[in-house]
Amino acid sequence: MKNKTRIYRTACPVCKAKVETCDIAADKNFPFCSRRCKFVDLGRWFKGEHRIMESLEKGEQE
Numbered sequence: 094m095k096n097k098t099r100i101y102r103t104a105c106p107v108c109k110a111k112v113e114t115c116d117i118a119a120d121k122n123f124p125f126c127s128r129r130c131k132f133v134d135l136g137r138w139f140k141g142e143h144r145i146m147e148s149l150e151k152g153e154q155e
């Protein structure tokens with residue numbers, strides 16, 4: 094019996110490219126197709142977080 098390697102398939106959340114990996118833990122970019130897409134998503138997340146913090150600070154000052 095062959096020892097099958099489990100392959101995980103998904104679509105990159107940023108550019109919708111096909112992403113395949115056999116080791117999620119070792120694939121630092123998963124579920125993104127590349128480092129670039131990972132940073133694009135991270136940038137969006139930080140921008141959203143920034144907006145929340147700004148509005149909170151303003152609320153406290155008023």
Ligand SMILES: [Zn+2]
Pocket residue numbers: 105106107108109110125126127130
């Ligand atoms: Zn991508």
